[in-house]
Amino acid sequence: MSLAPSEPAPATAAPAGRGTTDRPGRTRPDRRRLLTRTSVPYLLIMPAVLGFAIFKAYPIVASLWISLTTGNGAGRHFTGLDNYQRLLNDPLFWTALKNTALILVVQVPLMLGLALLVALGLDSTKVWLRPLWRLGVFVPSLTGLVAAGVMFSVILNRDAGLLNWVLSLFGIDRVNWLGSPFWARVGVVLVITWHYTGYNAVIYLAGLQGIPQELYEAAKVDGAGPVRRFVSLTLPQLRPILLLTVVLSTIGTLQLFDEPYVLTGGGPDNATLTVTMYLYNNGFKYFDFGYASALAYALALIVAVLGFLQVRLMGERK
Amino acid sequence: MKRRSVLFTLLLAGAFGLCVGPFYWLAMAATQKNSDVFSWPPKLLPGGHLMENLQGLQDSIGLTRVLFNTVLVAGVQTAGAVVVSVLAGYAFAKFEFRGRNLFFVLLLSTLVLPDTVMLIPIFEMMMKLGLIDSYQSVILPGLVTPFGIFLMRQALRSMPDELLDAARVDGAGELRVLWRIVIPVNRPVIAALALFVFLGGWNQFVWPLIALRSPDMYTLPVATATLQGLATTNYAQVLLAAAIAAIPVMALFLVLQRQFISGLLAGATKE
Numbered sequence: 001m002s003l004a005p006s007e008p009a010p011a012t013a014a015p016a017g018r019g020t021t022d023r024p025g026r027t028r029p030d031r032r033r034l035l036t037r038t039s040v041p042y043l044l045i046m047p048a049v050l051g052f053a054i055f056k057a058y059p060i061v062a063s064l065w066i067s068l069t070t071g072n073g074a075g076r077h078f079t080g081l082d083n084y085q086r087l088l089n090d091p092l093f094w095t096a097l098k099n100t101a102l103i104l105v106v107q108v109p110l111m112l113g114l115a116l117l118v119a120l121g122l123d124s125t126k127v128w129l130r131p132l133w134r135l136g137v138f139v140p141s142l143t144g145l146v147a148a149g150v151m152f153s154v155i156l157n158r159d160a161g162l163l164n165w166v167l168s169l170f171g172i173d174r175v176n177w178l179g180s181p182f183w184a185r186v187g188v189v190l191v192i193t194w195h196y197t198g199y200n201a202v203i204y205l206a207g208l209q210g211i212p213q214e215l216y217e218a219a220k221v222d223g224a225g226p227v228r229r230f231v232s233l234t235l236p237q238l239r240p241i242l243l244l245t246v247v248l249s250t251i252g253t254l255q256l257f258d259e260p261y262v263l264t265g266g267g268p269d270n271a272t273l274t275v276t277m278y279l280y281n282n283g284f285k286y287f288d289f290g291y292a293s294a295l296a297y298a299l300a301l302i303v304a305v306l307g308f309l310q311v312r313l314m315g316e317r318k
Numbered sequence: 319m320k321r322r323s324v325l326f327t328l329l330l331a332g333a334f335g336l337c338v339g340p341f342y343w344l345a346m347a348a349t350q351k352n353s354d355v356f357s358w359p360p361k362l363l364p365g366g367h368l369m370e371n372l373q374g375l376q377d378s379i380g381l382t383r384v385l386f387n388t389v390l391v392a393g394v395q396t397a398g399a400v401v402v403s404v405l406a407g408y409a410f411a412k413f414e415f416r417g418r419n420l421f422f423v424l425l426l427s428t429l430v431l432p433d434t435v436m437l438i439p440i441f442e443m444m445m446k447l448g449l450i451d452s453y454q455s456v457i458l459p460g461l462v463t464p465f466g467i468f469l470m471r472q473a474l475r476s477m478p479d480e481l482l483d484a485a486r487v488d489g490a491g492e493l494r495v496l497w498r499i500v501i502p503v504n505r506p507v508i509a510a511l512a513l514f515v516f517l518g519g520w521n522q523f524v525w526p527l528i529a530l531r532s533p534d535m536y537t538l539p540v541a542t543a544t545l546q547g548l549a550t551t552n553y554a555q556v557l558l559a560a561a562i563a564a565i566p567v568m569a570l571f572l573v574l575q576r577q578f579i580s581g582l583l584a585g586a587t588k589e
Contacts (some may be wrong), residue, residue: 025544042409139568143521155340160358300431
């Protein structure tokens with residue numbers, strides 16, 4: 001209140017000042033620029049840096065250390081590479097790795113192939129009702145893994161599941177999804193494929209729509225047929241996006257946990273035990289943190305090597 | 319010409335059916351009596367036992383409490399992660415500072431590392447802080463999302479510098495520029511990011527499964543998973559829980575779909 005009477009004074013001075021912004025303006029932006037160049041960006045990234053340090057950097061370093069130890073809490077002691085030695089001689093680790101690799105090799109190409117097919121359809125102007133299809137195929141990727149897993153554990157039920165019923169309409173006998181080692185793996189692959197195909201298709205669609213139309217016109221003029229145009233024009237143009245999806249899907253599948261956890265519990269006969277599930281069992285069922293951390297690092301190493309190879313093989317050719 | 323369009327349309331309609339069909343079945347199964355869930359042929363029409371199954375879920379997992387937990391965790395996580403991402407994304411996009419590139423690369427490299435690498439140290443940290451079985455334990459690790467920071471940086475980079483400079487010349491402080499220009503101009507991407515983070519928080523499973531101990535604190539995915547696989551499992555209830563987890567986010571997506579998809583694509587297609 002006491003400030004109120006003083007305010008009109010600067011206000012009357014302001015119109016004059018506005019005309020000559022130059023003078024006060026010159027010093028103030030300078031001061032502000034100083035603030036900009038130095039402190040402001042640091043203040044802006046401070047929360048991210050703090051969170052990163054606590055919840056990313058520290059855990060990454062700490063788990064490397066834990067992987068070199070045995071025992072928990074006060075009983076933890078350094079045992080060097082013992083956990084890694086144990087891992088190399090652990091048949092269950094190899095089983096889990098083999099399962100993960102099998103699922104990876106079948107699932108990623110299957111899913112990305114289907115996604116590309118769907119994207120080509122969605123990109124074609126000759127298709128009716130495109131927005132509806134696009135929406136529908138994207139919807140599964142919104143669903144959480146638990147909801148999807150629960151849903152499919154019933155859909156894949158041998159005696160009364162929806163899938164076996166649909167198959168029976170085509171005269172196909174009941175399949176023991178989830179009950180036999182082979183079909184359980186197939187079931188897991190089906191569920192992941194159902195879950196993420198649409199997501200990848202929408203990413204591909206964006207890529208397809210980014211290819212300049214003139215290139216296709218030119219190719220047509222040169223007499224290239226549809227197949228030729230796809231192989232020589234579409235695929236090379238899509239390469240960066242293909243690479244992105246291959247790397248992301250590989251990382252995702254290598255970390256596979258939720259689907260088998262909910263669908264099969266890793267069974268039957270460990271046929272769907274994945275590396276991350278085995279890690280979870282060791283860490284949070286048996287509380288063997290040292291060994292679980294070694295598993296995590298082994299997995300990280302595999303991810304890094306595979307990612308590197310994929311980038312080398314598929315990346316820009318000079 | 320005409321034939322190809324029919325073929326492609328049929329192909330897409332088939333894909334649509336495969337993707338959406340299971341949800342239809344889920345919605346129907348959630349309204350059946352438990353004994354009718356495994357009937358042959360499957361029930362494909364509404365069953366009239368929805369209220370009974372809801373009551374059952376309320377008794378078995380405390381549905382309202384679990385929903386409250388899930389919304390709280392996902393909501394706070396979303397608010398926090400959006401603030402952190404917008405601030406950091408703005409710094410990365412529009413400021414020069416020492417360590418910018420190094421920190422950015424470090425941040426992105428964690429996208430490639432399996433999350434599982436971080437589980438055990440974070441678990442031990444939460445134990446030491448006495449935060450196991452608390453909301454904080456679930457919320458805190460989700461506040462820094464490298465993807466969100468990356469997305470915001472990409473989006474804010476395409477904002478013209480002149481716009482910001484004009485505001486600065488007019489005497490706006492940095493906070494004011496952020497609040498009055500950067501955020502309003504980029505509201506669609508921010509909405510997409512918020513939806514994305516919310517989805518992640520709503521659906522997250524492994525970490526809450528580890529961090530939460532008492533049924534009172536469970537989020538919906540954790541509570542759903544504990545219901546399953548028991549000898550006494552009531553599948554109509556489990557499926558209803560799955561439907562409750564799946565259907566609201568779909569509705570949210572329907573409302574915001576244009577922003578969401580274009581936001582995701584901004585992250586995916588700009589290098």
